[in-house]
Amino acid sequence: MHHSYHPPSLKASARQGLLPYPVPQIGDMVQTPFGKGLVRAVRNNGRFLVDVGGRAMVIPEADISPIEVRKRKAAASAAPTASSSDQPSAPKSHADVDLHGLTVEEALARAEDALNEALIADCAELRLIHGRSGGRIRAALHRRLREIPSVRGFGLDPRNPGVTIVKL
Numbered sequence: 001m002h003h004s005y006h007p008p009s010l011k012a013s014a015r016q017g018l019l020p021y022p023v024p025q026i027g028d029m030v031q032t033p034f035g036k037g038l039v040r041a042v043r044n045n046g047r048f049l050v051d052v053g054g055r056a057m058v059i060p061e062a063d064i065s066p067i068e069v070r071k072r073k074a075a076a077s078a079a080p081t082a083s084s085s086d087q088p089s090a091p092k093s094h095a096d097v098d099l100h101g102l103t104v105e106e107a108l109a110r111a112e113d114a115l116n117e118a119l120i121a122d123c124a125e126l127r128l129i130h131g132r133s134g135g136r137i138r139a140a141l142h143r144r145l146r147e148i149p150s151v152r153g154f155g156l157d158p159r160n161p162g163v164t165i166v167k168l
Contacts, residue, residue, distance in 0.1 A: 022066070024048060030064040032057070037064075049098055056096040056129065094125035099137055107137045108144055118168055119150055125167055132162040 024030050028039045030050060037052035037059075046061040097114040099107040111128055118126045130137045141164060145154045150168060157163040 023061070024064060024066055029067040031067055032059050032064050034059075036067060043101070051096075054095060056098045058098065058100075094127055095121070095123050096127045096129060098129045099141075100129065100131050102137070104136055104140045108140060111141055111144070115148065115150070115166070115168070123168060125165060127157070128164045128166060130162060130164065138164065 024039045024042075026039050026041060030037055030039055030048075032050055032052055034052045034055075034057065037050040037057070039048050040051050040056065041049035043049060043058060047058050048061060048064060050057050050059050050064065095114065095118050097110060099110060102110060107130065114126060114128070128141060130141060142154070145151050145164075145166060152167040154164055154166040157165050
């Protein structure tokens with residue numbers, strides 16, 4: 001009987017204490033090839049949704065590493081209300097939320113959470129990325145957005161039909 005060797009995954013290695021750092025979790029600050037970012041979601045196949053400079057990016061685990069942050073700063077960056085109260089006169093212009101690969105129900109729940117966060121953070125605009133072939137998600141999202149009083153308006157991005165821009 002022939003056995004082939006399969007190297008352990010990064011997650012398995014981290015759990016066994018073989019990696020110098022733990023697997024990043026939601027809310028962790030990480031270094032990416034695009035700069036420092038905040039882990040927003042853990043995806044399949046060792047990929048992470050990371051917010052880098054207001055942009056949501058899906059990045060492989062191999063391309064990110066954790067950043068040591070003091071507890072006080074970590075708490076401030078994890079709570080959007082702390083940063084918005086520091087500078088109430090400077091609202092964020094927009095935030096991106098990636099809905100790729102989610103079911104319609106998951107996408108609607110994530111979009112509603114993002115809307116709440118954007119309103120708390122005083123964002124003027126929210127970009128919901130559903131993909132060009134996301135017809136079911138896009139249709140359900142647009143139906144739901146029509147029902148939310150705090151949404152001033154919404155429409156497809158003229159440069160990218162896979163993105164719905166929501167005006168708050």
